[in-house]
Amino acid sequence: MRRLLGLAVIFLVLSVSVPSYGYFLIYNVTGTVKGVNNTAPASIAWKGYLVLDFNDSNDLIVDANLVMYGKDSGKHKVYVVLNENDSNGLLHTDLRSKGNYTVFNFWDYNEPFDFEGLIIGKGALKDIGFGALHKKWIASSIKGTAMVWEGMLLDADDDIAGTGTVSASLYTVATKAVNSKAWTQDQIASELIDILTTKGYVAAVLPTP
Numbered sequence: 001m002r003r004l005l006g007l008a009v010i011f012l013v014l015s016v017s018v019p020s021y022g023y024f025l026i027y028n029v030t031g032t033v034k035g036v037n038n039t040a041p042a043s044i045a046w047k048g049y050l051v052l053d054f055n056d057s058n059d060l061i062v063d064a065n066l067v068m069y070g071k072d073s074g075k076h077k078v079y080v081v082l083n084e085n086d087s088n089g090l091l092h093t094d095l096r097s098k099g100n101y102t103v104f105n106f107w108d109y110n111e112p113f114d115f116e117g118l119i120i121g122k123g124a125l126k127d128i129g130f131g132a133l134h135k136k137w138i139a140s141s142i143k144g145t146a147m148v149w150e151g152m153l154l155d156a157d158d159d160i161a162g163t164g165t166v167s168a169s170l171y172t173v174a175t176k177a178v179n180s181k182a183w184t185q186d187q188i189a190s191e192l193i194d195i196l197t198t199k200g201y202v203a204a205v206l207p208t209p
Contacts, residue, residue: 022062023128024188025052025138026175027168029066031117033148035162037073044160046070046153049192050106050168052093053185059136064093065189066106069201072155078204079196080154081189082108097123102139104168112207114151117166119144126170129179140170156207 029048036042046068053063062085069079082091090113094105102123107116121139128136146166152158178188 022056023054023136023179024175024185025054025128026050026171026178026188028171029166029168031146031164031166033146033153033160033162033164035148035160037158037160042160044153051185051188061093061095063185064091065185066091067189067192067196068153069196070154072204073157077201078154079193079201080204081193102142104142112151112156114149115146115153117144117146119166119168127176129176138170143167154204156205
């Protein structure tokens, strides 16, 4: 278990197309973990972008990226990129339906991370960039809980254990833009990182194995 830049402008000139091989959902994520960091009580807030790549034929996730960002213990603005099937291969995801509800589980048990989240939301038919005739069953708002067993979220010097809340809301403008313009997952991830770097965020340093 365990802005996109310019997209608001791009979306104004989108051409509508029918999905042929897959589609993306992009979520804004917010989380808080409360517990103990090393030996002291701590509360850590983080935000993120969740990118889900779906197979259009069966609506199953084929790849995912989670870009977490916030401030480390030194109050520096940092981000961490977790990928499911490329690069570091640290992230794992599972999505299932229970009636009209979507249950989404994400986790990373690979050092230096050791956390998981379970979030649930009610779905509805929604245009995600392919037009009103090609809507997908989407949970626009998903909320739930997270647990961090040990290790880091944003700082290699952390050793966190705690629980918290997680909420994700569909980044509708971005989702419609990337699907209508047939962006690739690498393009999306790169653009999200560019957004963060222009805001002063730098890649968090991971501990040496």
